[in-house]
Amino acid sequence: MKEHVRNEVRRLGEGIIGTEEFMRAYDETHHKATSVAKHSEDVACTSLRITRFLEKFGVDVDHEILVNAALCHDLGMLDRDDKFDDDKVCHREHPIHSVDVAKNIIDDYNDTVHDAIVNHMWPIAGSMPKSKEGKIITFADKYCALKDVRHIMRLYAALVLLRFGIILP
Numbered sequence: 001m002k003e004h005v006r007n008e009v010r011r012l013g014e015g016i017i018g019t020e021e022f023m024r025a026y027d028e029t030h031h032k033a034t035s036v037a038k039h040s041e042d043v044a045c046t047s048l049r050i051t052r053f054l055e056k057f058g059v060d061v062d063h064e065i066l067v068n069a070a071l072c073h074d075l076g077m078l079d080r081d082d083k084f085d086d087d088k089v090c091h092r093e094h095p096i097h098s099v100d101v102a103k104n105i106i107d108d109y110n111d112t113v114h115d116a117i118v119n120h121m122w123p124i125a126g127s128m129p130k131s132k133e134g135k136i137i138t139f140a141d142k143y144c145a146l147k148d149v150r151h152i153m154r155l156y157a158a159l160v161l162l163r164f165g166i167i168l169p
Helices: 003-012 020-025 036-055 063-072 087-105 111-118 132-163
Strands: none
Touching: 003 036, 003 063, 020 036, 020 087, 036 063, 036 132, 063 087, 063 111, 063 132, 087 111, 111 132
């Protein structure tokens, strides 16, 4: 990811990145390939890059709301093994828990932030986000999740090839 985009995420999300909740997110595994914090940072960066593209076509997006909501969208997953019975329940309920966390750490929590966080799991759970920021974060979240798991899929493919006795280059 371009360093200037990461720097903008750090600047706009400074109040969130320094919180105890976000620091704990570095220790929580996500998609079996990364951490909740790293995934959230990637979603914020990807969302910002999408926003910059859309702005070339006159679409106005609030960068601060976008970054803050993206950084908080999965914080409800912290301690998920204690909160959720299985992945299906986690997919459905973690956005609600993420809203609770976000309300405590975002100074300017508002309806747009709420919409973006509570609906980011659409179409799996929740409703389609109404805000531009929410739609961008939802798309960026799916894109980043696919990037996260592609490493697992490569490993799985390599293991299958090895299991069948095919020598890899």
